[in-house]
Amino acid sequence: MAIEQSVRFDHVGISVPDLEKATEWYCATLELTAAPAFAVTGTDLRGIMLLHEASGFRIELLHRPGARPGLTPSSALEAAGTLGFGHMCLCVADVPAMYDHLIAAGCTTRMVPSPSPRAGATVSFVADPWGNLIEVIDRA
Missing domain, CATH: 3.10.180.10 (2,3-Dihydroxybiphenyl 1,2-Dioxygenase, domain 1)
Structure with missing residues (x-):
């Protein structure tokens, strides 16, 4: 199909x-x-x-009351070592500016803005206040 x-x-x-x-x-x-x-x-x-x-x-x-914490990865690499949800990704025009905004809002650093393995792109990772990974990329 x-x-x-x-x-x-x-x-x-x-x-x-x-x-x-x-x-x-x-x-x-x-x-x-x-x-x-x-x-x-x-x-x-x-x-x-x-x-x-x-x-x-x-x-x-x-x-759901009583839900237990799951994986709280310290990096995208660690998240990829566990099957299931690893992160969500936001595509933005200015990765460093969004990274700074997220850190100021209470996120914690997992990877500072850096060149992406995808040529020409910049990427960073943060964790929200509950440990969920958020990737930020510009996909230039």
Whole structure:
């Protein structure tokens, strides 16, 4: 079966320990707009979809009481050593400026802006306040 041309990536889901604080942080830091929160009937799972109006990317934050922390990688290389979700990536025009913005917003450094293995690009990695990896690249 061939994949239809209309297929596109929709969103990434991230489990967080505090839905309200994570919503506030992601909306303020990445200029996202929150849709109404939702709850999955018959479960203790709650969530909220966040939208970047200008580009259309979305992040779904999920919260389930009692969820346990998973991998908190110190680098992209370490994240790639565990099967499953490793990081999300934001494409920007100015990697050093976005890196500085994310650090000022409470992220921690995983890799300072550096030349990417992709010729002509700059890349950096940070971890959000809950340890999730965020790559920033310019794809020049």
